[in-house]
Structure formats: structure tokens, C-alpha cells
Amino acid sequence: MSELQIGLLAIGALVVVGVLAYNRVQERGAKRAAQLSFRSGHADVLMEQPVPAAERNLLQETQRPSVRAAPPDDAAQPDPKVDYIVELSVEPPAMRPDAQTALKTQWSAIERRHARRALLAGSADGRSWRAGLQLVSRDGAVGEADLIEFRSAVETMAAAIGATVAAPEMRAAVDAARALDDFCAETDIQVVVHVQGGPFPGTKIRAAAEASGLALEADGKFTLRNDEQRLLYTLGARDGSAFTAATIREAAPEALSLALDLARTPDTRRSFESMIRLAHQLAAVLGGSMVDDNGNLLDERAIAAIAQQLDAVRARLESHGLPPGSPSALRLFS
Template identity: 50%
Template structure:
């Protein structure tokens, strides 16, 4: 091998190494951008090591979304996946109104976490107080976990005692899961929720020296298909009126007001569909308003960063699937409320 050939070989190796290093740098940059976008109420248990989902310093923890999205789904029924379900069977079916009357003393205490449903045939169930006619069976479910935390054993014991009283007053037999098992289920479910309670947040900021006009923002949001809610957020909803993502003003101390677009992952239906719709909307708004699409640290979000975020969302959605819970479903809306 001549000196010229050896020199060309060395130069080629250096060029290849440089291209590899550049590509690795770009991948790491996109991953860091994805990390900044995610907001989680707990650490990184879903996504493994190295950390992929975390709270940025100064970023508030995930909170229940205000407004109508936080209301209990009308179709919700007691569900053993997330409830401590006590079953009552009646020898002489009482009217549903009578059961409601017997439960009334407990209504205030358990209003947010308890669901009661009765059935005339043991197959078709209706929520109290909407149920009518006689009840052959009653199911009472105490929600084990919400964004406020998990129930403890004392709460479960009190709930069971209240239903024992109802059963005695109505002549019903009663069946319930073992208490220790319910406590363990609550703890495991709470740990899952802490890891899975994630928000994806983009920001649309005006160019230096400019500000967004409020009327222009409203017009651009409506053009993108968003509707103004009572709490002053713009939202996009699916055909079942479930919130996919929201848009709100972002105030920054000492800086111009921008916009924040938020995807509440556990409550958003459609999996990737909600994220794709959010990304399209964010790009459209940035273009219409002549703004920049950035993360919490002001770094511009490009297609590589968005792809990295989507890959991490796939891992979160896989964790939900493993639990048999679909984001945006009636069960998920209760669990993350």
C-alpha cells in the first residue's frame, strides 16, 4: 500500500466517524427535546433507563383538567379493575327508589368515589339514581385510586360497613372481595397511575419584539377546529365529546405572552391520533400566527423531536394496554380525575 493510499484510507475513516458522531448528536438532541416536552407526576418507571419522562425543574405537577372534562362519565358503572365492588342480591326485589333512600345518608361522603348500579335481571345494569323499577341485584363500587391518591384500609372498612347496613335494611345477601387484596390492588394501581399520569406540552411563542393579538388567536384556533370552553381554554373534542387536547394562554414573567397546547395523555382518546392532531394543530397555529413552536426551554421543535416524543408515547400507551385500560375511556376518565 502506497503512502497516498494509506492517507486516503485514514481520511475516509475520519469522515465516516464524523458523520456517525453527527448523527448520534442529532439523535441525542431530539431525545433531550422529547424529555423536556413530557410532564409526569412521578419518575420514569414506564420508560426505563435512561430517563425519558420527568418533571422539569419549575414545571408544576400534573393536575386535574378544569372544566367539564373533569366530570364523571355518565356511562360509568362499577368496574373491578379500579373499584372495590360489593355485590348485593335481594330475595324480594326492592324498588330502586328504596335503595337510593337507604343510601342517602352516605351519599355526601362517597359522592366523588362511589358508584351504585342495580339490575332487574343480573345482566343489564343502570346507575342509581337513574335506575327505575325493582332491583334483583345491586353493585356498589368504591373507586380505589384517583389523582387525589389511593383509598386506605379504613375507608374500605367504612364503605363495607355502610353496605352491610344497607343489606340488613333491605334483606339482601352480600359478597365482597377480601380486604387485604383490595388494599394491595389500590397500592399497585396508585403506583401505575403515578407513572402514567403524563402531559405533553408544546408552546407557541411570538417572534421577538412582537405579541399575539387576542382576536387573531381566537380566529386561528377556530380555524384549526378548536372551540372556546367556559374556562377560557380552546379544546378539540372527538365525536363522543371527549377532549383530545387544549390550547391556553401562557404567561411568562418578564416576557411576552405565548400559547401552550396540552395533551393530557391518560384522558385523551385515540392514542396516536390525538398526538398527531395536536402536532398538526400546533404547526398550523405557529404558521398562522407567525410564531415559533418550542418546548419549555424555548428550543424549537422540529420533526425529529416530534418523532422522538411519539416513540415515548407508544411506550406509555403500551403500559395502559397491559393494564387493560384505554386512555380516554370511561375507566381512564374516572381514574385520572
Template identity: 30%
Template sequence: MSDFQLAMLAAGALIVLAVFIYNYWQDRRARRHAEQLFRPTERDALLDGEDVQAIPPAPGGRMEPALPGNAAHADLPMYADAQDAPARSPAYVPPVPSSAAQTSARAAQASARSAQPVLPVDAQAIDCIVTVEAPAGIAAAALYTAQQALLAGLSKPLRWFGWDDGDNRFLELDVRSPGSFTRVSAALQLADRRGPVSDAELVRFYDQIQRLCDQFLAVPRLPSRTEVLQRAQEVDRFCADVDIQVAINVIAREGSFPGTKIRALAEAAGLELHADGAYHATDDDGRTLFTLSNQESAVFSAEQLRNLHTTGVTVAIDVPRAPDPVNAFDRMSQFAQQLASTLGGSLVDDNRVLLSDRSLKLIRGQIAQFEQQMEAQGIPAGGEVALRLFR
């Protein structure tokens, strides 16, 4: 290779190196300029505060409902994904280097945290929650009317809630609810005594929610179907484990029981005749402890009891729905024994096997175990969640 060719190669290499250095210098210059333009001039009290403790998402990026082993999160909002958690309200606090300013910043942060939307505990525990954001607002009555048409026929109960910014709380909505909301939540129950929500029904629920949001220019946040169906199975297994009803039959040893005597004994014990054709023993809040019904096909009514004669009656307790079920069973057993003694009957189970005091004691022990199991899972018998699950 000649000296001229070597010189040309060297010159070309120098030119390439010069271009590279020039481009690098230009890139660094542009980057410094951009940083100066977009660098924040003030400190953000919410983002930079050292005292803000973020709530870490549970494995899978979501808050688990208050089922097995998760009672610690019973008072926290549940979101399907970490990105579903509501953003903090923007705030500006001038950065004054004083303890008073730091105290004000901490107070603002605490206020922002306290204003986060929190659904009722029962919704967090046993519902599929879909959050809907509507920047322009949705009239509550219009939303409820529209969803009735789109979501009719679901096998599981569905409730709607609107976030009230003034009161910092969720309000349950119905067709008469006033005002409009920028944040609403649809809560579809995951399971009940008929079983868990199905995949097909969940798909329909999601599709119709999307149609509803399109109608109101809103954006839904749909939880993962796989996770929702898994939670539905967990709730259903819990229901199956504790779903028990206990019945004591009082049958006539001879002849039959007159309806007038049954009515007198029931009313003397404080029971009231309900529309379902059974007498109910209730607590101070009106919740049913146990019932008294006719063992034969005819239901009780004020008119029929005057002429009614029956060979047997049944007292029964729905354990997961009864508040304080052990004490309710004690009261039920005493009432059944009083019926048998006064009417001349015998206590038997559904197979007409005589129930002794020992048998009743064993049943009481089993009820106590179910009650403890429900308490351990954060769903007490007779509570709001239990009444929804075991409807």
C-alpha cells in the same frame, strides 16, 4: 381367681359385646332409613349435567380485574370470594332418556349461565364491588337517596347498579331510577390521579354499607379488605406508569398575540371554546384530543378574546385520556406549527427550550410506547376505563 369370678368376667364381656353389636345394627338401620327418605327421586339437570363447565376461581378465590396479564377474564364477573358467585337459578327437567330431553337440559343450562349478573367491564377492572342481596326487594330511588346521606364525602367515585331480571343485565342507578331490585352492587373506584383508596376510607365504606343494608333488611358480601387494598395499589401503580401530559408552548418572538387571531385560527382548525376557558379539539364522539389555552393567567372567553393580547399559548395532550394519542399528537403538532407560523412565534417546551422536528419525533415515539403499554393492559387510552382513572 376362682371359677365363679372367671365366669362373671366372661358374662360381662359378652354383655358389653352384645350391646355394641346392637347399637351398631341400630345405627346402620337408621342410616339406611334416612337415605331412603332424602334420596332425590329425580335427576337435577343443572347439578348432574356433564356438559356444565364451572368457571374455576383464580388463586385466592376471586376473579382478578382486567389488569396486568389478566385480559382473558375481562368479560367475566368479579367476585371477591368463590362463595360470592351467584347461585344458578333452580330448574327442574324431567329425566327422559332421549336425545331431545338431553338437548333441552343443555339449553336450560346455557340459559342459566347467560343470565348470570355481569357488571360493566370498567367496574370489574378498577372498582371494589360489594354485592347486596335483598330478598324482599329495595326501591332503587330510596336506596340511592339513603346511600347519598351515609356515604357522602368519599374521595373516590361510587356507583350503584341494580340487576334487572327481565333484561338480564345491570342498570346503573340514580335518584330517579324506577322499580325495586333484589340484587344491587356498589362499585367504589380503587384509584385515580389522587392515589389509591386508603384503608381508613375502605373501612368507612364497609361500615356504612352494612348500616345501609341493616336499614333495608339486606345482606352485603364484603370483599377481603387486604385483597382490595392490594388491588388498589396495583391500579395506582399502573396509573403512575402511564400518566403523562405533553405540552407545546408557542411564544411570541416579538410583542404579543392578539386574541382575535388566536380565535380565528382555533375555529378554522375545528376547535371549540369550552367552559374551562380553553379551546378543545375533539373526535366524532366529542372526546378531547388536545387543548389550546392561554399561557398567561387569563383564561379564554368569547368576550375577552376581542381585547386580549398574550405573549404565549399552550397546546397540550393528556395522553391516557386522548383516543388514539399518537394521531392526536400529530394533529396537535401540526396545529402548533401553524400557530407559530401565522402568529410569528416559536415552539418551546416548559423550560423555553426550542423544539425541533427531531424533538417532536422523539416525543411522538414516547407517546406511542405509553399507548402500547395501555393497550397491553386492556385499558386503551381514551376508553371508558381510562377516562375514569385519569379524571
């Protein structure tokens, strides 16, 4: 074999080794990226304390994918625990009429752009305002680009009305949004129990629900609300089919589901106990049984365990100034 052939073979071997080494590096990099992408940093709040196996299925069923909730009411105010707040102020005398028009017009555009996540509150003397952008919702944390866009729009509005602006540092707001999002992910709990053993007559379901104070609403579920019309829990067909006043006589679901959204429910413990009482009543009246998602029967020990865990999550929310059912909690968990 000539020296040229030997040289070419050596070069070829080096190329192969180089390609294999590059592929190995790429493979490890991709594997590490995948691990980082799919690894969750959140502890399972309801499973932090050891529980007997018989109770574990029910506890797992309380941490479910979040459900979409109605937006907050118009009485909500910017809250530093929840919002990135830009403060605006004008010097006396009060604003000119054309400046007031500019304020309304430009704020309406900001509000439309941010889909009700933006709030504006004015002082009694009409010379200062607090413009807030909600940092977190069930869609996740607000991004830095959105914060920059919001702040820029508010500064433009301030210039139009002759106001000065004071705004928090952007990086700190982004970090706060991420931390708040982590906290919300850990405390976003929904409890769902089922009554199975149907078909169940729709008329009996309606009678039991109405006797417990629930009313049939437009979404096809029976709903219990408090005196302030805050949602406490719902009762519906497990397969998602809607109940209607016109068809309730023909309704015959195989199973029912009762659901309580912890962060959005005031007086959580009493609401949970009321929901469980209704589940027991339905099971007795309809000849069914209370089960979790896996069809396991729910006994009093499991129900007591979940009540204690809900109390713990409620206490965490309250310690952060976000009592379940409060205006700020309703905004965050929506």
C-alpha cells in the same frame, strides 16, 4: 484528687458518651426515614430508553404534574380493575317499596360521602346490585379506613333492604390499590408544547383555532373535542390568562400552550398529530416558534421521538384494560 471526684468524672464521661451515641442513632434514623420518604420507586417511563440530548428536554416536558379533570359521567359502571366491589342480592319476591326507598336514601349518603367515587349498578330484575368504591384517583390510592367505612355503610344498607352481601378481602384490596396507584403514576402523562414570540393578536389566534375545529370554552381555553364530546387537547395563553369572546380582540398573549392529557384522550396518536399540526400552523401564522418549557426549539426529530414514547405508554394502558379515554381511564385519571 479524691476517689469521689474521680468517680464523678468517670460517671460524667459515661453520660456524655451515652448522649452522643443516642444522638448518633437518632440522626441515622432520621436520615434513613428521610431517604425513604423522598425516594421514588417509579421509573421515568419516557426516559427508559436512551435518547439524544437534543430530544431530552421535550421528553422531560411530557411528564408533568397532573391536572384536575372533570369527574366521570353518570354512565360509568363499577369495574373490578378500578373499584372495590361489594355485591348485594335479595331473594324473590322483589323488594318492598319501603326497601327501595331505603336503598336510594342510604346510597345517596354513601355517594355524597365519597365524592362521586362510589358507583352503584343494579341488575335488570332488580334483585342484585354491585356497589363499587374507586381504588385510585389523581389524589392517590384509597386508604384502608375509607374502604372499611364504605364496606360498613354498604352492609348497613344491605341490612335495611334485606340483602345478603359478598365482599372481597380487605387487605388484598388495599394492596391492589397501591399497585394500581403505582401504575397510574407511571402512565399519567401530559404533553405540553408552546408557541412563543408574541404578543400575538387574539383575533388571529381565534381564527386559527376555529379553522382547526377548536371552540372557546368557559375555562378560557380553546378546546378540540371528538364526536362524543371527549376532550382531545386544549389551546390557551401560556401565562394562564383566560380568553373570552368579549375580550378576544384585545387579547395579546406573549406565548401560547397546547396540552394533551394522554390517559384521558381517545385515539392518542391522531390527537397528538393534530395538536402538533395546529402548533405548526400557529407558529407560521403568528410568526412564532415551537418550544419546550425551557425555550428550546422543537424539531421534527424530537416530535417523532415523543410520539413513539406516547405510543408505548398507550400500549401499557391498553394492556391493563384501560384504553386512553375509556370510562375507567377517565375515572382513574381524574
